[in-house]
Amino acid sequence: MSLPLIFLQLVVAWLLGAVSMAASQALPGCENHCARDCYNKQYLREYYNDPWMTSAKFPISNDQNKFIAVGCDTYAVIKGSQGQKYTTGCLSLCDSIDNVINGSCSGIGCCQAIIPKEVRSFNITVNSYEKHANVWDFNPCSYAFVVEDNTYNFSSLDLKNFQNRTTVSVVLDWSVGNETCDEARKNQTSYACKENSECYNFDNGPGYRCNCSEGYEGNPYLSNGCQDIDECMISSPCNMTCHNLPGTYNCSCPKGFEGDGSKHGSGCRQIPSKRLPLVNIALGISISMLVLLLGGSWLYWGFRHRKIIKLREKFFEQNGGIMLQQQLSKRDGSLQSSERHGSDSGSGGQGTVYKGILQDGTIVAIKKSKIGDKSQVLQFINEITILSQINHTNVVKLLGCCLETQVPLLVYEFVTNGTLYDHIHTRSRSSSSLTWENRLCIAIETAGVLSYLHSAADPPIIHRDIKSNNILLDENYTAKVSDFGASKLFPTDQTQLTTLVQGTLGYLDPEYFHTSQLTEKSDVYSFGVLLVELLTGKKAICYDRPEKEKFSHVFCFLDEKEKDRLFEIVDEQVINEGKAEQLKEFAIVAKGCLEVKGDERPTMNEIAMELQGLKMVEKHQWVKDNNNLEETRSLLGEVSVAYSDGGGTSISAAYDSMTNHVISPFDGGR
Numbered sequence: 001m002s003l004p005l006i007f008l009q010l011v012v013a014w015l016l017g018a019v020s021m022a023a024s025q026a027l028p029g030c031e032n033h034c035a036r037d038c039y040n041k042q043y044l045r046e047y048y049n050d051p052w053m054t055s056a057k058f059p060i061s062n063d064q065n066k067f068i069a070v071g072c073d074t075y076a077v078i079k080g081s082q083g084q085k086y087t088t089g090c091l092s093l094c095d096s097i098d099n100v101i102n103g104s105c106s107g108i109g110c111c112q113a114i115i116p117k118e119v120r121s122f123n124i125t126v127n128s129y130e131k132h133a134n135v136w137d138f139n140p141c142s143y144a145f146v147v148e149d150n151t152y153n154f155s156s157l158d159l160k161n162f163q164n165r166t167t168v169s170v171v172l173d174w175s176v177g178n179e180t181c182d183e184a185r186k187n188q189t190s191y192a193c194k195e196n197s198e199c200y201n202f203d204n205g206p207g208y209r210c211n212c213s214e215g216y217e218g219n220p221y222l223s224n225g226c227q228d229i230d231e232c233m234i235s236s237p238c239n240m241t242c243h244n245l246p247g248t249y250n251c252s253c254p255k256g257f258e259g260d261g262s263k264h265g266s267g268c269r270q271i272p273s274k275r276l277p278l279v280n281i282a283l284g285i286s287i288s289m290l291v292l293l294l295g296g297s298w299l300y301w302g303f304r305h306r307k308i309i310k311l312r313e314k315f316f317e318q319n320g321g322i323m324l325q326q327q328l329s330k331r332d333g334s335l336q337s338s339e340r341h342g343s344d345s346g347s348g349g350q351g352t353v354y355k356g357i358l359q360d361g362t363i364v365a366i367k368k369s370k371i372g373d374k375s376q377v378l379q380f381i382n383e384i385t386i387l388s389q390i391n392h393t394n395v396v397k398l399l400g401c402c403l404e405t406q407v408p409l410l411v412y413e414f415v416t417n418g419t420l421y422d423h424i425h426t427r428s429r430s431s432s433s434l435t436w437e438n439r440l441c442i443a444i445e446t447a448g449v450l451s452y453l454h455s456a457a458d459p460p461i462i463h464r465d466i467k468s469n470n471i472l473l474d475e476n477y478t479a480k481v482s483d484f485g486a487s488k489l490f491p492t493d494q495t496q497l498t499t500l501v502q503g504t505l506g507y508l509d510p511e512y513f514h515t516s517q518l519t520e521k522s523d524v525y526s527f528g529v530l531l532v533e534l535l536t537g538k539k540a541i542c543y544d545r546p547e548k549e550k551f552s553h554v555f556c557f558l559d560e561k562e563k564d565r566l567f568e569i570v571d572e573q574v575i576n577e578g579k580a581e582q583l584k585e586f587a588i589v590a591k592g593c594l595e596v597k598g599d600e601r602p603t604m605n606e607i608a609m610e611l612q613g614l615k616m617v618e619k620h621q622w623v624k625d626n627n628n629l630e631e632t633r634s635l636l637g638e639v640s641v642a643y644s645d646g647g648g649t650s651i652s653a654a655y656d657s658m659t660n661h662v663i664s665p666f667d668g669g670r
């Protein structure tokens with residue numbers, strides 16, 4: 001019996017008995033409810049019993065009882081009387097006790113039959129064919145009885161006397177009421193199945209039974225009788241993680257595992273392939289980020305590039321590029337191609353000059369305008385316009401300009417040796433070897449440039465800012481005139497031009513200063529100041545002089561000359577090297593340049609010839625006589641002679657050669 005609690009086990013005892021006859025007392029075996037048929041040696045029936053059993057309330061369990069007959073000359077019959085009507089039986093025969101098998105009930109010495117359903121009472125009869133005549137020695141009786149299945153074990157010993165057995169047990173079934181589950185459920189107060197239980201219809205008669213639901217155990221007829229089974233504790237059905245739930249349980253796998261988690265299912269397996277999607281996701285993310293980055297930077301650079309172009313255009317316009325284009329196109333377009341060269345280097349202040357190195361290694365000077373200075377921008381444009389028309393050895397070369405930067409840049413050839421001003425005024429005597437000959441050459445070269453500007457250039461150009469700062473010197477002390485920012489193109493059909501007075505204090509033509517009438521003679525005056533500077537080695541403005549002489553050393557010079565004390569003011573080095581006659585001539589030329597009235601000043605042509613003449617004269621033998629002031633005076637008186645015919649053919653010849661040189665500057669070197 002698997003569930004003895006559920007089944008009411010009815011033990012039916014047949015006691016040898018009080019009610020039985022005395023004769024039967026000698027006979028062994030079960031009485032009352034065992035059928036028996038016994039014979040003596042004479043094959044006469046000695047004892048016979050056919051019992052009857054009834055159980056009105058409880059049906060005989062059909063599946064837990066068997067009908068069994070024991071004997072070797074035996075047939076037994078069982079008849080149902082109440083409930084289901086039926087008759088069944090079995091036959092057991094054997095010839096020798098050696099034929100029977102202990103434990104086997106299959107017709108030799110023992111036979112069995114199944115009890116049908118819904119049996120409530122039965123009559124048993126047992127009989128023999130031969131009255132045990134052939135088997136009496138070992139089997140004088142036949143037996144038949146109903147017994148709980150699996151409790152009776154046939155033995156050969158039972159054939160003799162049934163081993164004096166007094167009891168056999170029979171199982172009776174029971175059920176609740178005489179209704180089906182569906183009918184019984186209608187009255188919950190009388191319904192016998194409690195929580196967590198199920199009802200099922202009894203199959204061996206009317207009524208129903210209850211069973212605890214799956215996952216529960218206990219008594220289903222008691223309140224809370226069915227208790228949850230903790231499967232995890234009892235059977236540990238899971239491979240890794242087990243959760244007990246009411247009536248059931250579930251299995252799960254921890255992270256990184258897959259499967260149903262059940263020991264009887266797929267269990268838990270480590271997931272090896274999960275890395276792949278992770279790698280894919282990472283790859284996807286990085287690729288899209290890369291694409292985003294590339295796209296972003298492409299857009300950024302594109303935008304920046306456009307911005308830079310816009311900015312360049314803006315700067316080009318702001319820096320007068322359009323004005324320059326117009327001016328240049330007025331002449332011819334030949335120079336336009338060269339206007340956008342130059343290297344962007346250096347930074348800083350107001351019209352400052354930087355030294356720069358181009359990509360090809362060329363050293364250049366870069367002049368940078370002050371930020372936002374409109375007038376300076378105009379000067380730059382002016383300078384570009386003018387310098388682009390001049391091609392002269394003694395004019396600093398403009399290599400290019402850059403108008404697309406914030407401030408315009410002008411790029412010049414780099415002149416190595418600094419300004420004339422530096423050499424005269426700031427360098428120490430020993431480091432500067434600016435000899436008299438150098439000075440004369442510089443004067444001649446500068447005069448040549450101005451002469452070229454005034455008469456050979458078309459239209460004529462007035463420099464307007466001749467001063468020692470604007471004369472650059474290369475390593476051979478060759479002069480390079482620079483800074484044409486203030487220069488004016490002088491229309492040929494006009495003899496004078498009214499402009500805003502512009503120039504450098506000390507070099508400024510007093511007549512121009514007063515009248516604002518610009519003529520070429522203004523340059524002549526400035527050049528005169530330059531000559532004085534070369535001769536005396538003193539600055540154009542001498543602040544350290546007394547009030548009267550402060551304005552310009554030119555006045556000092558003029559004073560000194562009138563007092564015939566020329567050699568007191570002439571630079572020491574010049575006195576030592578220069579020949580007195582030359583110095584005097586030079587001084588006379590300077591004086592001529594410095595005439596107050598412009599008309600009285602010589603032209604640059606004449607001055608150039610004059611100075612050239614001085615150079616020629618140097619080649620001849622001169623008597624050096626520094627102390628003869630009389631000579632000086634007489635020479636000063638001969639100025640007009642010197643202009644008219646004093647120079648003679650040698651001077652004009654010299655000038656002619658210089659004119660040629662000016663017109664075709666690349667024909668020969670210096």
Ligand SMILES: *[C@@H]1O[C@H](CO)[C@@H](O)[C@H](O)[C@H]1NC(C)=O
Binds near residue numbers: 155
């Ligand atoms: C019945 O008896 C035989 C021998 O006597 C034995 O081998 C067998 O195990 C028994 N069976 C039961 C169910 O007791």
Ligand SMILES: *[C@@H]1O[C@H](CO)[C@@H](O)[C@H](O)[C@H]1NC(C)=O
Binds near residue numbers: 079081123
């Ligand atoms: C069973 O036995 C009883 C008592 O001897 C008797 O009254 C009844 O008729 C019998 N039933 C059958 C079917 O023989």
Ligand SMILES: *[C@@H]1O[C@H](CO)[C@@H](O)[C@H](O)[C@H]1NC(C)=O
Binds near residue numbers: 097100101155156
């Ligand atoms: C059956 O078992 C009994 C003891 O339980 C033994 O004495 C007897 O000889 C056995 N019979 C057979 C046929 O093996």
Ligand SMILES: *[C@@H]1O[C@H](CO)[C@@H](O)[C@H](O)[C@H]1NC(C)=O
Binds near residue numbers: 026028161163
């Ligand atoms: C059964 O009873 C008889 C007589 O009462 C006796 O002789 C015999 O020894 C008994 N057998 C067993 C196995 O007890």
Ligand SMILES: *[C@@H]1O[C@H](CO)[C@@H](O)[C@H](O)[C@H]1NC(C)=O
Binds near residue numbers: 178
């Ligand atoms: C069921 O049992 C009740 C009393 O227990 C009885 O009154 C009723 O007649 C029975 N019904 C049937 C169909 O047997």
Ligand SMILES: *[C@@H]1O[C@H](CO)[C@@H](O)[C@H](O)[C@H]1NC(C)=O
Binds near residue numbers: 187189190
């Ligand atoms: C339900 O059963 C109870 C107890 O057996 C009884 O008193 C009651 O009358 C029944 N109700 C119905 C509706 O049958």
Ligand SMILES: *[C@@H]1O[C@H](CO)[C@@H](O)[C@H](O)[C@H]1NC(C)=O
Binds near residue numbers: 200211212
């Ligand atoms: C009742 O429950 C038991 C134990 O759970 C089970 O063995 C039996 O088969 C169930 N009966 C029915 C009819 O479900």
Ligand SMILES: *[C@@H]1O[C@H](CO)[C@@H](O)[C@H](O)[C@H]1NC(C)=O
Binds near residue numbers: 238239240266267268
């Ligand atoms: C889970 O299952 C795997 C195989 O499926 C087995 O190797 C492992 O021992 C099991 N673990 C447990 C706790 O049962």
Ligand SMILES: *[C@@H]1O[C@H](CO)[C@@H](O)[C@H](O)[C@H]1NC(C)=O
Binds near residue numbers: 245250251252
């Ligand atoms: C198992 O039960 C636990 C506890 O209720 C729950 O958290 C988990 O999700 C369940 N797992 C599955 C696979 O149903």
